[in-house]
Amino acid sequence: MWMPRKSDHIMEIAYSYVRWFFVPTSTLLFMKYYHHTEQDLILFSLLFCFAVGYMGLTEFALQRSHVHSAFYRNMTKIGVVFDYMAFLLLISLTGGSQSPMYPIAYLVILHASLYWSFIGAMVATFMVICGYMGVVLTVDGGFLEDQLPRHLLNCVFLIMVGVIGGIIVARERKHFVEKGIFENLAKTDYLTGLSNHRSFQEQIKETIVQRNYFILVMADIDYFKSINDRYGHQAGDAVLREIGILLEVMLPKTLGSAFRYGGEEFAIILYTQDQQPASELLQQFSQKLYALEFGSAEEQFRVTMSFGAAIRGEDQHADELVAKVDALLYEAKGQGRNRVVWGR
Known part of the structure; x- marks a missing residue:
């Protein structure tokens, strides 16, 4: 057409x-x-x-x-x-x-x-x-x-x-x-099919121009290095691919955009300033991800992720917002992983 x-x-x-x-x-x-x-x-x-x-x-x-x-x-x-x-x-x-x-x-x-x-x-x-x-x-x-x-x-x-x-x-x-x-x-990231880091940098600046408020989420796969070391890089790639597919399914373009930020880290832009539905979406995503089984028939494993999230403040620049949410992500990992830490 x-x-x-x-x-x-x-x-x-x-x-x-x-x-x-x-x-x-x-x-x-x-x-x-x-x-x-x-x-x-x-x-x-x-x-x-x-x-x-x-x-x-x-x-x-x-x-x-x-x-x-x-x-x-x-x-x-x-x-x-x-x-x-x-x-x-x-x-x-x-x-x-x-x-x-x-x-x-x-x-x-x-x-x-x-x-x-x-x-x-x-x-x-x-x-x-x-x-x-x-x-x-x-x-x-x-x-x-x-x-x-x-x-x-x-x-x-x-x-x-x-x-x-x-x-x-x-x-x-x-x-x-x-x-x-x-x-x-x-x-586009070849492995996950999501937009890559370059696209994220362009999109977040464009979103700031179009919207005063939105939610930025940074996510990281828990113990990803251990997965690669124990099960091999092919298993790690399979995890990345499934996360990409799950994000595409659960995040319609009208609600937001997902990106592979780099390595095992992902970024999500949600077109809302309401924390409750965003929290519910991340919780549903975590549940669906944990329900997936990876590995071989002999040895299988499950995956969790940690999240840092914040509503963009008025007049907050892209670099400031990313740095803030990235710090929240590391706070989530420091608290024991498999959780969402929201900024105040």
Whole structure:
């Protein structure tokens, strides 16, 4: 499924501005140079109402709806079809194949390539050429011999725009996917699947900007070195993986984010300032973790974790908060481990 990016959204806004520019421009051209009969005026009035209607809906989608909503995706994609229909009607009413509005065809092709890449550009090119030929036959009176070179060049330019535009967009899409893969690798811990230390540093600063209050939790696996020494590093890796899975399951994105801070240490950002539900969540997590059995059939073991937690104070910087919660974590370990110590 195509999902819009920030650059796609900006492009849609640009197309919206272009549409609003063409409405008064085409109206002035039509009224001054191409308004000959009452039937022409009626057809242009219908086109005008149709264009303003769908442009209004598109504008609403761009400004008021979420970019990942079905309404946004449908309106922006349908906009390509609407643009194509409006293009054919407009040039039919403003001089046929010699219409000054003919270059809109290039915008239709490029708009289609935005969603369907090279294939979309080629399909749009074919449709525009078919529509162009239909206009020549119905409005121009057919393919006159002295006009054949112009028609041929118009079609060639349409094909060139489709091919070049489609290739450029396809290449840009490929680079974007590759960039996303590399960025994901750079910000994700390969073993647990959680975001890594680098992501944590970025996220906590972003959360501070967005929220005055939230809860930071630092967690550490109890006696992890002993687990590696006794059962082997593969057993230790299995513990880390299971903790990553459990955090992902128990912590939806709407509630917070979990990170592998480093080694056997984890960080959790909870989007709340209420200590009670946060304490209950950590307690449930500890119970589910302790219910898991690790090791082999011959020798199994269970795992506990220690936690330090605090509500971010007003105007408290990220480094200060992390240092405070890290100290609380070590206090929890000093009190005997397998517990949560809250800051005051």
